Amino acid sequence: MEFLNQTLTDLEVYGWEEFIGYWFFIATVALFIFELVAVGFMKKMTWNLIGDSITNFITLVSYRVLGGVFIALFYLAGFFWIYENFSITQLPITWVSLIGCIIIADMAYYWEHRFMHVCGLGWATHTVHHSSPYFNISVAYRFGPLDGLFPFFFHAPLVMLGFHPFMVFLAEALVQFYQTALHTELVKKLPRPVEAVMNTPSHHRVHHATNSKYIDKNYAGIFIIWDKMFGTFAEEDEKVRFGVYPRINSVNPVKVFFHGFVKLGSQLWNAPSWSYRFKLLVKPPIWAWEQEQKAKAQASS
Amino acid sequence: MNFPMSVLTTCLITGVIWLGLVFQKANPPTDFEKYSTLEMDPATLSDAAYSMAAYGREETIKFFNLDNYKKQLQLTQSAQASEPKQIETASKPVVAKPAIKAVVESNTIVGISKSIQLASIDGLWKEFLDQKALSGQLKSERFTIFAIYSDFNSQFSRARVSIGYFDKAMKGNRIDLPQGKQVPILKKGQHSMSAMVSAWDKIDYQRPVKAVVERRDYIGEQETISSFVIYQ
Structure with missing residues (x-):
């Protein structure tokens, strides 16, 4: 166990992210092909599923091209600026620190994810990820335009606590990779001790569901215990219907990628007041829906 | 658990992990x-x-x-x-900025210590290097010398300067290395005298300075220098 206390260079920490990221992507592509073969055997393959999957990868490229470079530079500069000027200490770069960083980053991910669901601005971008009516590995790569922006604010405190920026990047990446692997219907339930502590495909299917009892549940990244502790956990005990409500019914990548912001823009444009506009940005999306229902009811009476 | 309790619990867990680290x-x-x-x-x-x-x-x-x-x-x-x-036997884990921070792994050096005008620092270095009783104890060509500047007067023209070998096995006058958060002012490398003097411009003189430490590592004739300041 001595190696846990060994100091790493920042180049090595960065290297592990590059290494794991590269091979993980290859593994997920292989897994996706396996999923497609399995779907084919089950005779569930449709042109819509193929179109939806291609759209998922197009959103990934769009996300990288439109926001990825800018956001990566923003992250890099921002984290190092905070680390040099506002960190309360600078923790040693060791494997032990990395383990601690992953646990805290996983909690940060929980809160960031919860924020994306309960704030109109966050949902405008994150709704893209949820808008697929399918649930396979390619859905994990279905990104919205600003999906990379908000995590900065939830992970910057880790840098302030003294974690080296590259260590925070690696921890964030590991949480993200773990999450990615959960997007599958092929795995049903895992052994009970695993389901009790870890996030699993079953738990994450619940998160992607439109069933009313599953709405805004299971935000976890790696450990499901955060949801259990903070009261946002739901067990998968009825058949899951995937997607968002109302459905977008499109595999057009442009429509899929921008539909959240188009909808939010339209709501802002038609808002009756500035305070309403502000609430559209910060309140949960369900609030806007309720207001629209009230307005319709008033108009018809 | 309600929202404020959830946030509080998150902070508590984070705090415990952080303290452990x-x-x-x-x-x-x-x-x-x-x-x-x-x-x-x-x-x-x-x-x-x-x-x-x-x-x-x-x-x-x-x-x-x-x-x-x-x-x-x-x-x-x-x-x-x-x-x-x-x-x-390096004693304490040091919380260090990677690459640019000089790290002190023990607490004492062996050498000389005097209160002098900083303009006459060359004389003190000569006096130190002439102490054959000290340099004769060096067992290898690889060694480290620290120069500690502390107890400055208000104009920073006078200070107590301690110069010594960083070698636990040596016998002689032991001088404590100052402890505290080290803020680097000169990255480890081969530097000219003017670069070393310029490095002092990076000190924040608005803050009370506990000590300025100069570290010189030698391998034979090859010398690398780094400096850092410790504020009170």
């Missing part, structure tokens, strides 16, 4: 491990980083011909070969 028994970083990506050519950064994880340190250094890294790795290996005891 602050007091972890980390091995003090070697010279190689203190070396930073900041020193690297950005064009090879990504590939070299990947290689570091995939193939290890030595293969990466060889393949990418990272001269600076090579030098640091050799320094580390020769230090480990010639002074295994010193590394094994």
